[in-house]
Amino acid sequence: xxxxxxxxxxxxxxxxxxxxxxxxxxxxxxxxxxxxxxxxxxxxxxxxxxxxxxxxxxxxxxxxxxxxxxxxxxxxxxxxxxxxxxxxxxxxxxxxxxxxxxxxxxxxxxxxxxxxxxxxxxxxxxxxxxxxxxxxxxxxxxxxxxxxxxxxxxxxxxxxxxxxxxxxxxxxxxxxxxxxxxxxxxxxxxxxxxxxxxxxxxxxxxxxxxxxxxxxx
Numbered sequence: 001x002x003x004x005x006x007x008x009x010x011x012x013x014x015x016x017x018x019x020x021x022x023x024x025x026x027x028x029x030x031x032x033x034x035x036x037x038x039x040x041x042x043x044x045x046x047x048x049x050x051x052x053x054x055x056x057x058x059x060x061x062x063x064x065x066x067x068x069x070x071x072x073x074x075x076x077x078x079x080x081x082x083x084x085x086x087x088x089x090x091x092x093x094x095x096x097x098x099x100x101x102x103x104x105x106x107x108x109x110x111x112x113x114x115x116x117x118x119x120x121x122x123x124x125x126x127x128x129x130x131x132x133x134x135x136x137x138x139x140x141x142x143x144x145x146x147x148x149x150x151x152x153x154x155x156x157x158x159x160x161x162x163x164x165x166x167x168x169x170x171x172x173x174x175x176x177x178x179x180x181x182x183x184x185x186x187x188x189x190x191x192x193x194x195x196x197x198x199x200x201x202x203x204x205x206x207x208x209x210x211x212x213x214x215x216x217x
Contacts, residue, residue, distance in 0.1 A: 003048070005112035013054060015120060018088060019197035020061040021068060023095065026086050026117050029054040036202075053086045053110040058196045058203060059148035060085065062210035063176025064092035066192050067145075071096035073174060077142035080104065082134065082149070082159070087114035087127065089145050089176065094123035102139065104130040135162050138169065147176035156182035167215040178203075178210035188213040 012035055013027040029035040035051055067073055067089070075097035081090035084103035087110075093101050103114045111129040118127040135158060144166055150156040164187060167173045177183050178196070193211040200206050 005109045006116065008048075009053075009109065009113050009116060018056045018061060018064065020056075020194060021064040021088070021092060023068060024064060024088060024091050025120055026056060026088060026091075027054075027113060027120070028056060028086070049107050049109065051109065053105070053107065053113040055199065055202060056086065056088055057148040058178040058198050058208035058210040059176035059180075060088045061176075061196045061198075062178070062192070062194045062212055063089050063145060063147045063174065065194055065196075066174070066176070066212040067092040067096045073172070074098040074143050074145075077172075078140065080134065080139060080141040080144045082144060082146040084114055084129075085110055085148075087117040087129075089147050090114060090127050091117055091121045091123055093143075093145060094118070094126045095121065098126065098143075101127045102130050102134075102141070103127050104132070104134050106131060106133065135159055138166060138171075141166075141171055143172040143174065145174050145176075148178075148180065149175075150177055150180040150183040153182050156180075156184070160184045160187070164215060173215055175213040176210065177213060178208045183213075187215055189216050 018024045074093045079093045079098040079101045081103045084105045090101045090103035114129045118124040190211045196208050196210045198208045
């Protein structure tokens with residue numbers, strides 16, 4: 001039987017400031033490798049997906065920093081934070097003045113983490129966790145944010161094409177990514193680049209050069 005997501009998160013994480021956006025505190029794993037290994041071992045028994053929500057990934061940190069430093073990107077906007085994970089970027093958008101933020105993720109543990117982290121940062125009233133598959137949809141958002149999504153070929157192609165269509169239709173699309181394998185660089189241009197502190201166990205580095213991107217044209 002799968003554990004209760006909220007209880008599991010509270011038991012397995014600790015509140016810590018985000019290294020590159022210390023204005024925000026998240027429930028994150030104490031030891032990345034321990035929780036990650038435990039999740040893989042227990043996946044078949046308790047139905048727990050890989051805990052992407054338990055870490056502040058490099059692309060998310062870069063995008064959060066950019067929003068906090070450039071609040072005009074989302075101020076007053078209806079925002080979608082796609083594949084939100086911990087809710088880091090959604091929280092940053094709300095703190096930067098977004099009118100509302102839909103934080104989408106297919107993992108119910110991520111949805112619980114988003115709720116906990118939004119409450120911890122006093123922005124729960126403006127963040128709505130959403131567990132539906134929004135790829136291909138146009139929800140009338142003014143701005144769509146996406147961080148660390150270009151690590152798997154098929155997903156990257158599907159999501160990249162959808163984001164490009166939203167951009168072509170007038171939606172502001174802003175991406176945080178440290179140069180994952182399937183980032184469509186030929187369609188993007190950087191807005192800012194940061195040296196982001198990360199967990200060596202996950203990234204094989206202590207500092208990850210990460211950029212914030214937009215579509216060309």
